Each structure stands twice: as C-alpha cells, then as structure tokens.
Amino acid sequence: MMETSLPIRKIIHVDMDAFYASVAQLDDPSLRGKAIAVGGGGDRGVVSAASYEARKFGVRSAMSGVLARKLCPELIFVRSDFARYNEVSKQIREIFHEYTDLVEPLSLDEAYLDVTENKVGMPSATVIATWIRQKIKEKTGLNASAGISINKFVAKVASDINKPNGQKTIPPEEVVAFLETLDIRKFYGIGKVTAEKMYQKGIFTGLDMKKKSKEYLEQHFGKSGAYYYDIVRGIQYSQVKPNRIRKSLAAERTFSENITSEVFMIERLDHIASEVEKRLSKSKVAGKTITLKIKYSDFTLQTRSRTLDYYIRSKDIILETAKELLYQDKMKDSVRLLGISLSNLNTEDKKKTKTEPEEKEIDVQLRFEF
Known part of the structure; x- marks a missing residue:
C-alpha cells in the first residue's frame, strides 16, 4: 500500500509496438506477418529494430546484421525511413494532446502523459x-501498448507487461506488491551489468532489494543506491515535463573496415568533433x-569521459580532449565505431531534491479511479 503522503498522479x-518495423509493414503489405529487420544486413550492418x-x-x-541472419535465415532487411517515422510520430503526438498538454516524448515512439x-x-x-490506443490504431493503423500508474517509473515498467497491443494498470494500492514480485531485470534503469552484480548479492526481486537498507545499496551501487531504495517502494518525484531538456549531444x-591505427582514429575523430560542434551551435548549447x-x-x-571546469562548444577543445581520452588507455582490439558526446549541458535544470519536491499533491481518493 502506498503512503498517502506521497504525491499521487495518473x-x-x-509505447508503440516495434515502431520502425511496424511502419515498414504498414507501408508495404507484402512484409506483413514476416520477420523483418530495419537497418543494414551487410557485413557491417546493425539491426535498428525488429x-x-x-x-x-x-x-x-x-x-x-550477420548474427541476425544466422538466427533467422528468412529475415528481410529494410532501410530506415526517418522522414516517415517523424510523420507518423507527429500524428501520434497530436492524439496525445487531445487529452493533455502534459506530454513528455522520450523518442519518436514513446511518451509519458500526465492525465x-x-x-x-x-x-x-x-x-x-484505451481511447488513445484505439485512436492511434484508427488514425495510423499501428498498435500501441500502455502502462498506467502513479508515477513515470511504474507506468513505464507496466507498459511492457502486456505487450504487444495491450495495457496494464497498477493502481496505488497495488504498486508496492507489484514491485516486490518483479524480477530486478525488469526495473527500468537496471542494466545487465548491474543486474548481474545484484544477483551475486542475492538480490533477484524487488522484495530482495527492499530488504536492503539505503546505506547498503549506496555502499554497493554508489549514487544509484538511493534511487533503487526509493523506486522499489514506489517513490519517484519526477514530473512529466512537456519541454524535455536535452541532456547530451x-x-x-x-567504419566500413575495422581500424587499428591511432592516426586513422584521430582523422575520424576530427570529422566527428566537427559534427558535434555543428550540432552544439545549432542547438545553442555548450557542455562540460x-x-x-x-x-x-x-x-x-x-x-572514457572527462569533465572540464567550464562550458565548451569549440571543435578544437572537443577534439583535443577526445584525443587525450583515446591515448588514456591502450586499445584492446581493432575498432569498428568511434563517437563523441557532450553532456553536463548548460541547459539542464537544477535537480529537485527529495526533501523539497515542487509538486502538486493530488487527493488520494483518485486511486479509486485508476
């Protein structure tokens, strides 16, 4: 049972079901009912969606793509079409806004709504x-799944329960019991490495995690320990933010062929740094x-990361720092991909503290109408 002093929202x-692949099947009826993958099927290709x-x-x-073909010899590869994905995504968001303006898109195919x-x-x-999913089906021909609960975390976990083309409601009085029985691999934010570490410490379910003190979780999982302590109790203060602030760029x-020479890597990093600078300039942001x-x-x-004492968006500084990070440790093998990201941006809001949540408390009676 949830503590009634906590903010309760609806x-x-x-989450759209296999969005990219479903759009391809929608546009090409010959692909319906078949195993398809969006992305490259060549030697260097990677599956974007299945x-x-x-x-x-x-x-x-x-x-x-090579492994995907081994697993499924009949697999059909189709090219990505982001112009089309954006078009459909816009239609879906228009439906969301028929019900609420508190819509926080996470990507082209999923969003939080505060209703x-x-x-x-x-x-x-x-x-x-239910209405939203029906309207999406009528307007786009695509299926969507949904999770409904008191906060973003539980709603996101719930949306996976009855996929595809289903939904799951976790009302306030069932939240804690639901989380206690959940495998920790199902907890959004707990990746494969962390899950394995938890298994080694005898934490297999939400109940196992709930039995651990906050001090124990912080000792073994760092700053994330406090987060785990709260979410397993159904506690989350994060609001649905219509204007989601970019956190990284x-x-x-x-590469078409694996690279072993650091000289060639620097050459590629130069081009990547230029692209990052261009995107920073376009977005009018800087990062540390x-x-x-x-x-x-x-x-x-x-x-490999490094945080500077000041905000930057200059290609020269980005490239020099990336080069230093490249030389920081010996390469363990040939390289197929390089990337540069800038985070800790100057657009991020100050994080709200747990002790001072700036949130409107909702009458707890709402729990009876989930």
Whole structure:
C-alpha cells in the first residue's frame, strides 16, 4: 500500500509496438506477418529494430546484421525511413494532446502523459489509455501498448507487461506488491551489468532489494543506491515535463573496415568533433563533460569521459580532449565505431531534491479511479 503522503498522479506511458518495423509493414503489405529487420544486413550492418516475427528467433536491436541472419535465415532487411517515422510520430503526438498538454516524448515512439487533470474530464486513466490506443490504431493503423500508474517509473515498467497491443494498470494500492514480485531485470534503469552484480548479492526481486537498507545499496551501487531504495517502494518525484531538456549531444561513425591505427582514429575523430560542434551551435548549447565512445570489432563497448571546469562548444577543445581520452588507455582490439558526446549541458535544470519536491499533491481518493 502506498503512503498517502506521497504525491499521487495518473501517469500513462505509451509505447508503440516495434515502431520502425511496424511502419515498414504498414507501408508495404507484402512484409506483413514476416520477420523483418530495419537497418543494414551487410557485413557491417546493425539491426535498428525488429518485427515481433523476427524477435521470436532472438533478433534484437543493436545486433549485427550477420548474427541476425544466422538466427533467422528468412529475415528481410529494410532501410530506415526517418522522414516517415517523424510523420507518423507527429500524428501520434497530436492524439496525445487531445487529452493533455502534459506530454513528455522520450523518442519518436514513446511518451509519458500526465492525465491527472485532463481535457476530456475523464477520471479514469485506464479508460483514457484505451481511447488513445484505439485512436492511434484508427488514425495510423499501428498498435500501441500502455502502462498506467502513479508515477513515470511504474507506468513505464507496466507498459511492457502486456505487450504487444495491450495495457496494464497498477493502481496505488497495488504498486508496492507489484514491485516486490518483479524480477530486478525488469526495473527500468537496471542494466545487465548491474543486474548481474545484484544477483551475486542475492538480490533477484524487488522484495530482495527492499530488504536492503539505503546505506547498503549506496555502499554497493554508489549514487544509484538511493534511487533503487526509493523506486522499489514506489517513490519517484519526477514530473512529466512537456519541454524535455536535452541532456547530451553526440555524433558517431561506424567504419566500413575495422581500424587499428591511432592516426586513422584521430582523422575520424576530427570529422566527428566537427559534427558535434555543428550540432552544439545549432542547438545553442555548450557542455562540460566530453565522452569518447569506442566499439571494438568484437562489439564490446568502452567509454572514457572527462569533465572540464567550464562550458565548451569549440571543435578544437572537443577534439583535443577526445584525443587525450583515446591515448588514456591502450586499445584492446581493432575498432569498428568511434563517437563523441557532450553532456553536463548548460541547459539542464537544477535537480529537485527529495526533501523539497515542487509538486502538486493530488487527493488520494483518485486511486479509486485508476
């Protein structure tokens, strides 16, 4: 049971089902019902998205095209079409705004909606989610799934429960029990490495995590420990932010052939730094933290970061810092991808503290109308 002193909202997380692949199948009827992958199927290609038919064979996004073909010999590769994705995404967001202006897009195919107070006067967030999914289907021909609960975290976790083309409501009185039984791999924000570390410490479910003190979690998982302590109790203060602030800006390149020479890497980094500078200028932002991303030929990923004392957007400083990061450690293998990102931007809001949440408390009676 949730503590009634906590802010209770009605949050919907809408997530389109296999969006890129579904758009391709929508536009080309011959692809419907078939295993398809969006992206490159060549020796250097990477899967951007996979249809549910392809996922049955284990095909996933970020997988190499070569491996995807081995898993599914009948796999059909189609090219990305971001102009079309943007067009459909715009139609979907127009539907969201028919119900609320508190819409926070996470990407082209998913968003949070706060419908605590909404434009249609409907007290049930579950009903609103159903209406939205129906309208998306009618207008675009695509399926969407949704999660409905008291905050963004629980809503996002819930949206995966009945995928594809389904929805799940976790009302306030069921939040804690739901999180206690959840496998920690299902907790949004806990990746594969952290999950393995938790397993080693006997933490397999939300209940296992809940039994650990905040001090224990902080000792073993750093600053994230306090976050884990709160979310397993259904506590999250983050609001739905219509004007989501950019937190980082990046550019990267995948090479046609693996690179072993640092001279060639510097040459590529020069072009990448130019692109980052261009994007920073266009967005009118600057940042302090420069991160070098390295993906090796065996697909393992490594990042190296440095935070400066001042905001920068100059290509020269970005490149010099990236070069220093490149030389910081010996390369473990040949490289297939390099990227540079700038974070800790000067546009970020000051983070709200747990003790001073600037949030409107909602009457707890709303829990009966989820």
